Amino acid sequence: MGWKQVKEEALVACRRHCCLCYLFKDIKMEVHHIVQRSEGGTDTFDNAIPLCFDCHGDMRSYDKNHPKGSKYTHKELKQRRDEFYSFLRDNPIWTAKGTPVKHIGQQGISKRDQALLDKVMNLEMTGNIIYFLKNYSFATPHEKRYNDYIHYFSESLEHSPLRFADSELNKLLEALISEFESLSRVVAQKTYPARGGDIHNRHYEVPSEYSSDHFDEEVGALDLQARRVCTIYDELVAVGLQKES
Structure with missing residues (x-):
């Protein structure tokens, strides 16, 4: 099988969605060699992963001599791709534009969506x-x-290739992922090991030595982002449970 045919089969398998960001990209798609030809990679379906321009650019921009961030491993790329292919096969109602819809007359949500809702609730x-x-x-x-759980929750949601087939739930899940990413980032930026704590630094805080205005500003940013996360999470669970009933 030539590379042209491999690319065609890969694009059909992903329905022109990027296998890393999961967005429908129409013609703005490329097929990446997981193991590069220069490193002995072959022109096979198993060595191909469809990516959008942005995600493909990340593959090319990583400088192994001056590493910044964590490069995708070959194993991770294959697992992410295979899980997304599996999701698309199990959710034939996923439309060409990436907007999930229900068949006319279908009630409630699918068993796959129920399982994903359970997964999100179990994470919490x-x-x-x-x-x-x-x-x-x-x-x-x-x-x-609690800092560790926030980061774990955020990474677990972000790295899961699973998405709801129900469009309303999927929109709420995407919002939850975005808000948790923001919370994880702001917690990492604004909290530090508590002064005077035990030697294992088991407690974190916004530095108490800040001026009152600065302290209130940092705390306010954290509490506001926490409320946003809770609002989206509660809505996702409420809508999901309503659809299950």
């Missing part, structure tokens, strides 16, 4: 992170494990 229960964000202010020190 792992660290009770939504309960923490609803009932806690970053004005006082908190256990480091």
Whole structure:
């Protein structure tokens, strides 16, 4: 099989969605060699992954001599691609434009969507992170494990190739991913090991030595982003459970 035929089959398999950002890109797609030809890679379907221009650019821009960030491994690329191909095969109602729709007369949500909703809810229960964000202010020190759970929740959502076939749930999931990414980033930027804490730095805080205005500004940014996450999460769960009933 020549490379031209491999590219055609790969683009059909992904329905012209990028296998990393999952967006429908129409003609703005390229097929990337997972193992480059110069490194012994072959022109095979197993060695091909369809990517949009932006994600393909990331493959090419990584400088191994001056690394910044974490480069995709060959194994990760194949797993992300295969899971997304599987998702598309299991969700034939996914339209060509990437907007999930239901068949006329279909009620509720699919078993796959129910399983994904359960996965999101189970992620929350792992660290009770939504309960923490609803009932806690970053004005006082908190256990480091909550920072870890926030980052874990964010990475778990971002790296999962699964998306709802139901368009309303999918839109809410995308919003939740975006808000959790922002929360993870702002927590990493604005909280530090608590001064005077134990030697293992098990507590984090917004530095208390800040001026009152600066302290209030940092805490306000954290609490506001936490409320945004909770609002989207609650809406996603409420809509999902309503559709299940």
